[in-house]
Structures are given as structure tokens and as C-alpha cells.
Amino acid sequence: MPESPEVDALAGFVRDRATGRVIRDVELEEFRALKTRDRPPDELRGHTVTGARRFGKHVAIDTAEPGGGGPSLLIGFGRAGWARWSERGDPGPDGALPVIVRVRFEDGAELALTDAGDWLSLNVSVTDDPTREPSVAKLGPDPLSADFTREAFDGIAGRRRKQLKALLQEQETLAGIGNAYSDEILHAAKLSPVVHASALTEEERARLHATIRDVLGAAFDARRGVPIDRQKAEKVASMRVHGRTGEACPVCGDTVRDVPGSKGGAQYCPTCQTGGVPLG
Structure with missing residues (x-):
């Protein structure tokens, strides 16, 4: 199970690798992973990644479209979710875990979201404000934040x-x-x-x-x-x-x-x- 230290490192990795890249598409390999059925991942097409933030064991990938802001892709890793990054032309990994969601970029890079569990725990949401999503809004204080006195x-x-x-x-x-x-x-x-x-x-x-x-x-x-x-x-x-x-x-x-x-x-x-x- 990924916990906050690993998820924080992943958020930093995504900031370093994805910021400034343009999303070509977000493909759902498992439709059940999408928690915002009224907000399809198609909304993210053509948007530029502006950063990544961690909320507990969640990561929000923030985007902007030309001339304005844009929605975020909120990822909940659950019990067995994780991620894999590849650049254009990289060989596929041996013994790869099942891919649940693919975030593809216009330059050929890809962020693949995986799940190793017997039941699906990884989930994604398209949202204008990750802090208002139920999975984030209900979180207690982060143990390393100033709020955890x-x-x-x-x-x-x-x-x-x-x-x-x-x-x-x-x-x-x-x-x-x-x-x-x-x-x-x-x-x-x-x-x-x-x-x-x-x-x-x-x-x-x-x-x-x-x-x-x-x-x-x-x-x-x-x-x-x-x-x-x-x-x-x-x-x-x-x-x-x-x-x-x-x-x-x-x-x-x-x-x-x-x-x-x-x-x-x-x-x-x-x-x-x-x-x-x-x-x-």
C-alpha cells in the first residue's frame, strides 16, 4: 500500500517530469475507476500540466488550457494503486502490472496508473477543486503539517x-x-x-x-x-x-x-x- 512518503515522492516526480507537457488524451482501461461520471477525462485534452499536489494518499495533477485555468486529475491510490512513467520509445516493463488509466502526452510520454490488488482500489476524478472532492475533503490533518500540533x-x-x-x-x-x-x-x-x-x-x-x-x-x-x-x-x-x-x-x-x-x-x-x- 502506498502511503504518504511514497505518494509525496510520486507527486514530486510528476511535477518534475510532466509540468509543461500537453495532455493528448486520458484513456480509461477500467471505466469503474472514474468517480466523476459527469466529468469525463476528455476535458483534459489539450491542457498543459502546471504542477502536482499531494493530499494524504492522493495526487492532483493540475492543468491549464491556453488563456486560462483548467481542471485537475485527482488520483486516489487506494490499497494497491501506483504509477509508471515512460518516454517515447521506452520498452515496456517486464511483468507489468495491470494499467487502469493512461495519461498520454503530445510528445509521446505516458503516465500509466496501475493497480496490483485483487479488487480495484485506484480511482480518478476530474475536478475544478480537489479539496472539495469527498475523498480529500474528509481527510484529517497531515501529520507533517503545521496543523498537527x-x-x-x-x-x-x-x-x-x-x-x-x-x-x-x-x-x-x-x-x-x-x-x-x-x-x-x-x-x-x-x-x-x-x-x-x-x-x-x-x-x-x-x-x-x-x-x-x-x-x-x-x-x-x-x-x-x-x-x-x-x-x-x-x-x-x-x-x-x-x-x-x-x-x-x-x-x-x-x-x-x-x-x-x-x-x-x-x-x-x-x-x-x-x-x-x-x-x-
């Missing part, structure tokens, strides 16, 4: 009887954190994934708030400039507990275990996070 986090965590793992992944609460980084944040903060947010002490809330910013800030720095076809591999390699079931914790040496009920999708360290007692 300690006081704001206290207001979020202090009243929620929800397990920390689930709370961190709730996009309406915090934008951009998914399964992998929630594991990494909780491990670094030495907190159990199943404890309720409202049960945290003041010191634990302060530690978690700082750790969220530290872990994501380091990930943003590490992902920046990495080619988009290497983003997933770099992310996987950086994980300390997520996806490391059965391996030794790099902090204490205990065995990393699966969070019960996660079907192997989430991990934690008993010594670092649950007082040495494995979750039942």
Missing part, C-alpha cells in the same frame, strides 16, 4: 476508545498513514497496537505525537528522489518490524510477531511494545 493530537487521541493501530490508519483522523508506517510508528513509540487511544497517559500521547512526526519525516526524506519504480522496494527494505514476522527485533532482539487477527498483515515486538507479553 500536540494539542490537536490530544484532542484526537484523548477521547477515542479505538485501538491505536486502527486510529493511525483512519484517514479522517490523520491523512496518509497506512498499515506499514502505523506498525513502524508504534514500534518506535514503544506502544501496543491494540491499546485504546483514550487509555494513553499524557507522556505516552506526547511520545506518540513526536514519533509520528519523526518516523514519517525520516521516511519522506528517504523516499525523496528515489525512482518511482524503486519506491516499493526501498520502503520494504526500510521496515524494522512491518513484514518481519519471525525475525529478530533490531532494537531488543526479541522475535517479531503478527498482530492477532491481522492475518499476517501487521507486526509488533512484544519486548518493545507489550511488556514482553505476546498479544493473545
Whole structure:
């Protein structure tokens, strides 16, 4: 699952590669991906890309037509969406993932939006204001923004009887954190994934708030400039507990275990996070 550090790097890549290029067409390989049925992608033909912005795990590709502004293509990457870039004449990639949407440029370059999931999660919208689209409008604060203050986090965590793992992944609460980084944040903060947010002490809330910013800030720095076809591999390699079931914790040496009920999708360290007692 792409999360905010990878999506931010992708937005930067699109800004660098696509800004100033003219869109020839946007082709839907899977019509279900379009969420704005009254705004067809044809609206983007002939428009020049002016930039790209990130909203949580979404990217908006902004455009302008000659003599005025234009709509944006808002991309939601969901659980398994990603992107592939090619210039005119580039060979097709081996073992390519299914392409859901193709953004073709007049000079022959192409941005292909892919989805590796068993069910379609990638989606696109054509919109005059991405911030008004439901998927963006409902987002909570970005953890690296000035809005994510300690006081704001206290207001979020202090009243929620929800397990920390689930709370961190709730996009309406915090934008951009998914399964992998929630594991990494909780491990670094030495907190159990199943404890309720409202049960945290003041010191634990302060530690978690700082750790969220530290872990994501380091990930943003590490992902920046990495080619988009290497983003997933770099992310996987950086994980300390997520996806490391059965391996030794790099902090204490205990065995990393699966969070019960996660079907192997989430991990934690008993010594670092649950007082040495494995979750039942």
C-alpha cells in the first residue's frame, strides 16, 4: 500500500517530469475507476500540466488550457494503486502490472496508473477543486503539517476508545498513514497496537505525537528522489518490524510477531511494545 512518503515522492516526480507537457488524451482501461461520471477525462485534452499536489494518499495533477485555468486529475491510490512513467520509445516493463488509466502526452510520454490488488482500489476524478472532492475533503490533518500540533493530537487521541493501530490508519483522523508506517510508528513509540487511544497517559500521547512526526519525516526524506519504480522496494527494505514476522527485533532482539487477527498483515515486538507479553 502506498502511503504518504511514497505518494509525496510520486507527486514530486510528476511535477518534475510532466509540468509543461500537453495532455493528448486520458484513456480509461477500467471505466469503474472514474468517480466523476459527469466529468469525463476528455476535458483534459489539450491542457498543459502546471504542477502536482499531494493530499494524504492522493495526487492532483493540475492543468491549464491556453488563456486560462483548467481542471485537475485527482488520483486516489487506494490499497494497491501506483504509477509508471515512460518516454517515447521506452520498452515496456517486464511483468507489468495491470494499467487502469493512461495519461498520454503530445510528445509521446505516458503516465500509466496501475493497480496490483485483487479488487480495484485506484480511482480518478476530474475536478475544478480537489479539496472539495469527498475523498480529500474528509481527510484529517497531515501529520507533517503545521496543523498537527500536540494539542490537536490530544484532542484526537484523548477521547477515542479505538485501538491505536486502527486510529493511525483512519484517514479522517490523520491523512496518509497506512498499515506499514502505523506498525513502524508504534514500534518506535514503544506502544501496543491494540491499546485504546483514550487509555494513553499524557507522556505516552506526547511520545506518540513526536514519533509520528519523526518516523514519517525520516521516511519522506528517504523516499525523496528515489525512482518511482524503486519506491516499493526501498520502503520494504526500510521496515524494522512491518513484514518481519519471525525475525529478530533490531532494537531488543526479541522475535517479531503478527498482530492477532491481522492475518499476517501487521507486526509488533512484544519486548518493545507489550511488556514482553505476546498479544493473545
